[in-house]
Amino acid sequence: MALRSFAAERDWDQFHTPKNLATSISVEAAELLELFQWSRGQKGWDEVADPSIRAKIEEELADILLYLIRFADKAGIDLEAIAERKIASNAIKYPPEKFRGSDRKYDE
């Protein structure tokens, strides 16, 4: 995998501990969030549409994803498998007929 050899070639493996990588994911997620910190419309569509902010959004999304893949790789976790499992369990937990148009999920 490209990321694995990228880190190996630079001997960065020693810094890529689970705790450090979890920290990195949080830090990058906050950098994405920062782009919406004072969004006027409160929903963030303006930021997504603005070319210069959009470029930053893409940077941060890529950073989060790469650290996520790196974490999973170091921990021996199959990202695709756990994502599919989660979708299946969410489908059971939130049946559409009960949760339509509601965000009750998040309050209970």
Next chain:
Amino acid sequence: MALRSFAAERDWDQFHTPKNLATSISVEAAELLELFQWSRGQKGWDEVADPSIRAKIEEELADILLYLIRFADKAGIDLEAIAERKIASNAIKYPPEKFRGSDRKYDE
């Protein structure tokens, strides 16, 4: 895509604004980080090896990934393309012969 129809069937699209989804990614990333908050070894390998914590780690990784995919989908961003672009630009920015065994990257 599975996630898109999952949200559509529940009319959750109205809540899935970029700002809300960026918030969700940050919140889930912090839930992952929380699992390493007091790690004794400071590196987090114990947590990854412990079956009950590992199950929680997988849950949080899946949550982050699903919100990431959802955000990209709503914003019309191709996750795979931006990840590849980022790897390519990192390879130029951090040449292995200059950055081997160093984490100088992060200090400068």
Next chain:
Amino acid sequence: MALRSFAAERDWDQFHTPKNLATSISVEAAELLELFQWSRGQKGWDEVADPSIRAKIEEELADILLYLIRFADKAGIDLEAIAERKIASNAIKYPPEKFRGSDRKYDE
């Protein structure tokens, strides 16, 4: 100080390293943010007014503040002094006649 003896009486000092405490502040901050994750009004006034959510908001604010005080105490930093210094430097950085009604600060 109450917090110092609280930790000392429980031998928690060994876990209260700067990195761990910085992690705790981030985790608690995300728990506060989570309460506004799906806020309908997008501004969060409803949550502040709702008695049961308000109680949780107060819990999270207290957690952040206590970890902040703990961090400063362990690192030998005078919170009041640095807060006053910051207010003074912000006043110079953002003169009211230039920044009135503008959030330009955050874009530049």
Next chain:
Amino acid sequence: MALRSFAAERDWDQFHTPKNLATSISVEAAELLELFQWSRGQKGWDEVADPSIRAKIEEELADILLYLIRFADKAGIDLEAIAERKIASNAIKYPPEKFRGSDRKYDE
């Protein structure tokens, strides 16, 4: 209060909604955490001792504290009162004779 007039003089009140301020607290907390992201010693004492990193730590601590005070002010919450209440409830929840030298608290 100094912060209140600071924001009022700049008409920033309109941006200081609870959701935006909770976002700011999280963003600043992550900026503090970022300073420890790759800490070699894993505990962060080196960063606290390094003058240039220490200056940044102080900046971030001040930012978190000021947004915390601002949030409490806008929401009409008495920070000192909730901090004292929390210390009292923690003292009951974690009796020293049961929790000495243990971080069991965080696992259960």
